Amino acid sequence: MPIQRDDPRFDVVLDADAPDFAERLVAAIGVEPGETIEIVTPQFERTDGLSPVAPDFDFSSLPSLPEASIRALGCMAWDEPDTEGQVLWLYPAEWYAHIPEGHMIVDINGELERFQRGVTDDDMRFGVLAFGFLRKADPSS
Secondary structure (H helix, E strand, O other): OOOOOOOHHHHOOOOOOOOOHHHHHHHHHOOOOOOOOOOOOOOOOOOOOOOOOOOOOOHHHHHHOOHHHHHHHOOEEOOOOOOOOEEEEEEEHHHHHHOOOOOEEEEOOOOEEEOOOOOOOOOEEOOEEEEEEEEEOOOOO
16 A cells, blocks of 8 residues: 555654664565565666776767777767757766766766865766767767
């Protein structure tokens, strides 16, 4: 049974490290005996089988490479082409230490900023960082 937003159980704060966490969670959300719950967490590691290596090229050359080459390097398209035909390609997480200081990046919110190692977020999902570069979509894509 779905929990409604005004349900007082939303006021329960649980400690995931507590030894009785599972029991408290079941009680808090009202799981009946025999019911199951599914907890879905973000996927951090790659699922495409690629193992990107440290880049050995000028980062500003990436937008000029063919899409197949960009994929082979381990970059991942974030979304469909925008109204201008641009696609955001995210950098592999393994590249974080190799991105040139001050290099212009575009994040998944479309914000343009200068990369600052140790300041720019290194969080990853599916093995890629939350930023990269814009590139015109291949006409065949």
